[in-house]
Amino acid sequence: MFKRILFLFLVLCPLISVAQDFSDSWEGHFSYNNIKDVTASESKIYAASENAVFTYNILTQETSTLSSIQGLSGELISTIHYSLDFEALVIGYENGLIEIFLEEDSKVLSVVDIVDKPTIPPTSKKINHFNENEGLIYISTNYGISVYNLNRLEFGDTYFIGDSGVQSVVTQTTVSEGYIFAAGLDFIGLKRAELSNSNLIDYKQWTKISSGQFTAVEAVSNNVYAVDIGRFIYKVTGTNINGSIQFPTAPLDVKSANNELVITTINHVYLYDADLRIIAEVGQNDAFSTNYTSAITTIDSFYIGSSSLGVLQSPIDNPFSFKEIRPDGxxxxxxxxxxxxxxxxxxxxxxxxxxxxxxxxxxxxxxxxxxxxxxxxxxxxxxxxxxxxxxxxxxxxxxxxxxxxxxxxxxxxxxxxxxxxxxxxxxxxxxxxxxxxxxxxxxxxxxxxxxxxxxxxxxxxxxLNSYDPNSNQWKSYSFEGLYTDxxxxxxGFSDIVIDNSGVAWVGSFKNGIIGYDFKSGTSKIKSLNEESQNMPTVSVSAVALDNSNQLWIGTARGLRVLYNTSSFFTDSNVQVSEIIILDDGIAKELLAQEYISSIEVDGSNNKWIGTIGSGVYYFSSDGQEAIYHFTKDNSPIPSNNISDISIDNSNGKVFIATESGLVAFYSGSSETKDNYNDAYVYPNPVRPTFNIVDELVKIKGLTDRVNIKITDIEGNLVAEAQANVNSRFGGSNLEIDGGTAFWNGKNLANNVVRSGVYLIMLSDTETFETKVLKLMVIR
Structure with missing residues (x-):
């Protein structure tokens, strides 16, 4: 039923959106060691790390991951809940975002009502707990309780149940015998109200059972138990509570599973029956040194979330045996x-x-x-x-x-x-x-x-120090000509590159961009750090030397380029340049005032630029064309704050490190080669199931001076391209990106070619080396 009405309500509910799956072009490299919460379905365990989720199939013992690559937000996860009735994983975040993963359809729905609520302070939007009852989810937050209807995919009422109706922290809710119970801090304590009461938005309808600060409340069969910050667990009877157990350390997580109560502390997991009689318990194992964060049980096993080892499985009848469960990362x-x-x-x-x-x-x-x-x-x-x-x-x-x-x-x-x-x-x-x-x-x-x-x-x-790994010799270089203190x-220094003439180009915190020539016989050192030299700040945060020997300089306040590096030491009036672009006919400085955290140059001399706050840019070689601009909103990068970027030129994979995790983008480009010894074309043959127009034929192992001609077996020209002329993203049928060329299977008339054998002739415009590759196309 849920699946059938889903798309109707996606149209009717403007605050729900379906996230995009980026798995065709991206891969995630997230850690699943630090588990924030665990939950379970009949056949799977679900575990949430800081900003990604993995599942463990109990029967097959296989794991799979769910991250920003599949459409999650990349924000910090605070709690998760699996709905058996709706076959959906509900994910709550510290910023108030809620995402619903529909397992059957592999779709992620984003619910932003709480995030966008202006009357709730950002610090109060954290999702603390989900409690499902008859199609409704009661959401415990740092401001109160919100009700979400899983049938209709829409919010109902919000309950501010603090004293005098103030917004207050609710840590957990549960439902039993026609009542909803709420545990909370500060002005909440432990309260209950009748579910049938149609006026629960009135704080006066909530009866306070006990003052104090309560971290959890959970129902098992017809019994209700509450836990406070004093480490006591109480049985709730009507409007009275009776304490029976004080734990050695504070309970961190309290769940109900299989009509049993699961309580997790930092070093212990306890399993009780409905009458609070101990069934089993798990302590710590010296061979698995970690802290526990949460736990769930199945009929025969504990599944314990940990702070550093992922999920630990321990049989209920043998709680001294442990097994680590987590995806590779x-x-x-x-x-x-x-x-x-x-x-x-x-x-x-x-x-x-x-x-x-x-x-x-x-x-x-x-x-x-x-x-x-x-x-x-x-x-x-x-x-x-x-x-x-x-x-x-x-x-x-x-x-x-x-x-x-x-x-x-x-x-x-x-x-x-x-x-x-x-x-x-x-x-x-x-x-x-x-x-x-x-x-x-x-x-x-x-x-x-x-x-x-x-x-x-x-x-x-x-x-500056140099080290020769072959001879184990060290050498140091003084910057005395630059500063004496x-x-x-x-x-500190952000970056260093060394050009072919032996000049070290160094990004510094207090001295701008530094050039140090230590191979010219007499060492020379010079820096650019003044406004008169067109430096926007003395702090240089990234440096890259491109294939034209131009120095790209990232600073805390924008981007600069030193176009003529060869005259750096001889020109008494050296200046760096900003890049001026036309934006709707208006001249603007590229990346003005942006904090540049990383610059990388790929095989096509294009530039990957990471920023603090604005994500990742991919520019043409001269910076005039923005080929991509990846942000949290249009890509799977989990944060717009980029720590570092690095390109694997052997396969064109671009690794992007953010403050919230690591992802990689399949750029498809590769570094150029000195000859055609390793040149090849793939896929070969091109079969009817291959979408040649969109997936493209790749020709790899090219030099940086390549000319490519593709002909049919009779010698008729089908396509032609030359390095630095038909560059990628230029709209040609045959384009070259570094050491890789991409052909969309179309001829000079812009029609997809017929079945047959095609000859790919490679020639180097400088060395005149040639090579011919054969490609079979089957349509």
Whole structure:
């Protein structure tokens, strides 16, 4: 019945929308370690992490995920509930949003009534609990109780039941014997009212059973139990309560399942019958060190949500046996830095503030995506390092990565094992310029074309250091020509790139964009940080060198480009430039006043730019055309605050790290090659089931000077394209994006080609190298 009336009410209810599924172009890399709530259907367990959900099929033992990729908002989840009658998962969020996932149709409905309610303060909109009764969901919130009709997909009344009708925190409700019971804090306590009363919006219709602060109320059979902040559980009889048990630690979650009561504390789960007689209990297992957050039971097992191990399954008749259940993913949903390449991706969780303050100190592990699976290096295996941030992969040994610690120095990881920590005792890295300090605030790093690693550390006189992994030799470089105050002269560095001439381009917090030429014989150092040089601020937050040797500079107040890098040290009046675009005929500065957090250049010389507050932009090579602008509203990125972006040029996958999780976009582009040895076309053959117009034929392994001609077997020209002429998103039938070309199967007359064999002739316009590929099309 619910499914049949659904689309009618989607038309009639303007505050309900159907979320888009982005799984064709995106993939989610969310952590499912920290579980906020669990619930169950007859055959599945549902577990909510910070901003995503996974399901566990009890019979098949398979897991599946539900995240922003499938249409969830990406906001912080506070509670979930599964409706058996409507076969729907109801998800509540801290900002008041409600989403309903219809399992049979795989659709997500977004209900924004509470989010958009102007009379409720944003801090009071948190959804605390769902209680379903006869097609109605009673929603406990930080302002009171709202009623939602699952049959009609619409809200009913809202009850402000605090003393004198004020908005107050309701933690949980339950229904028993014709009454609705409400537990709450402050002005609520424990109250009840008759469900048949048509005037429950009047706070006077609610009878206060007990003052105090109650965290839960739950009915089991005909009995009602309430829990207060004093850790007592009470039996509610009429308008009286009687305390019988005080728990050693505060109950965090109270649920009814199978006519039994499930109570979860930080280190224990208790299962009671309807008369509060203990049936079974689960303590902690030393081999599974974690905190419990919530729990549900089936006929034979506990399913316990934890803070770091996902869901733990424990048989009711053998509560000493544990099994971890969670989908594959990184260790956390707060990526600080991401580095992708060679079909791998590395993630760290930092962090330091925008002003390079490392406190509070964070000890967090490292995550590594390899061959589609995540390997998480835990905090006890990173040699005591803290505030891990920038990642550099050795291009000559991709199993070896170097990770900056904004406290301890440089961590070397090889084959997923932390092997060495470089600090002041075994390298040229200097601690901050304070007496007896051992604190090394290391941030940006990169490898140059010769396989040397360059790192930068703040609050020292010689912040730039190089390391040769082959010879184990270190070398330091002083910035004395730029500043003399070692401690206060520069707090930290955001980015570093090294061009083909050996100049290091460095983004700094206090000195703008820095150029340092240390290979010219006599070291030269210079910075641009003044308004007269067209710098909008001294704080540079991102740096990228594009394929034309132009330097793209992200700042806290907008974007700049240094077009002529070769004259940087010789021109006495060097200036950076803003990019001017026409917006409806009006000249405007591109990304004016935006906080630029990351800039990446892809194989086509196009620019991926991350921001704080405005999501991700994908621009043409000159910035004049916005190809994509991804935000929370039109894409699965879970936040508009972008921490980092990294492109895996081997497959064109763009990894986007946000403050609320990591996602990846299939851009389809790839890096160019030096020759056509590895060139190929796919799919081949093109079968009738393949939608050639929309899904496109891909030709990979191209040089950056390629000319492509496609002919039929008789030699008639079908399509032609050349690098930097027929660029992607230009509207041509055959387009080139870095090392990949895309053909929509149409000929020069704009008609889809017939079945047959087609020849793809590749030629390099500089080296004159050629190669011919054969493609069969079956229609």
């Amino acid at each position: 990184p260790s956390m949903n707060i990526p600080f830095s991401v580095k992708a390449g060679y079909n791998n991706a590395w993630v760290t969780y930092g962090d330091y503030t925008l002003s390079y303050n490392p406190f509070p100190i964070q000890t967090r592990g490292v995550s590594h995506l390899k061959n589609g699976a995540w390997k998480n290096i835990p905090t006890d295996s990173i040699l005591g390092t803290t505030n891990l941030n920038a990642i550099s992969v050795n291009p000559n040994k991709i199993s070896q990565v170097f990770i900056s610690s904004f406290q301890k120095g440089l961590l070397e990881v090889d084959a997923d094992l932390a092997t060495k920590l470089f600090n002041e005792t075994n390298s040229t890295l200097d601690p901050i310029a304070l007496p007896n300090s051992t604190e090394i605030r290391l941030s940006a790093s990169t490898f140059d074309g010769d396989g040397l690693l360059y790192t930068l550390s703040g609050r020292v006189q010689s912040p 070692a401690f206060g002269g520069e707090w």
